[in-house]
Amino acid sequence: MVDDELIAGVIEAQKEIGSGYIVSEPFERYKYSDWKNVRITFEEFKNEVLMKSAKYIENVLEINSRFKKSKRYLYLINLIDTVKNIN
Numbered sequence: 001m002v003d004d005e006l007i008a009g010v011i012e013a014q015k016e017i018g019s020g021y022i023v024s025e026p027f028e029r030y031k032y033s034d035w036k037n038v039r040i041t042f043e044e045f046k047n048e049v050l051m052k053s054a055k056y057i058e059n060v061l062e063i064n065s066r067f068k069k070s071k072r073y074l075y076l077i078n079l080i081d082t083v084k085n086i087n
Contacts, residue, residue, distance in 0.1 A: 004041050004042045004043070005039050005040065005041055005042070006039070006040055006041070006042055006045050007037055007038070007039055008036075008038050008039075008040055008045060009032055009033075009035060009036030009037060009038060010032070010033035010034060010035060010036070011030040011031065011032055011033060012030060012031050012032075012033050013029065013030035013031075014029070046083060046086065049083055050080060050083060050084065053076065053079075053080050053083075054080070056076075057073070057076060057077075
């Protein structure tokens with residue numbers, strides 16, 4: 001494996017009710033979905049996370065424009081900014 005590569009996969013997991021929109025800690029119970037052990041560069045992964053995060057926020061704002069004034073919105077924006085600054 002090259003230094004800037006990640007091994008990625010998709011998992012299916014149940015998150016606890018009330019745990020919020022974003023889970024940033026490992027799941028205790030999960031199962032792999034259709035694919036796993038896919039090699040991608042860190043930059044590809046980072047760009048995908050940023051793109052999907054922006055789309056998620058856009059979709060939520062279409063449903064509820066007041067979301068932009070919430071603490072959860074600020075939390076997501078801060079997470080996105082943190083990811084943007086990772087090299």
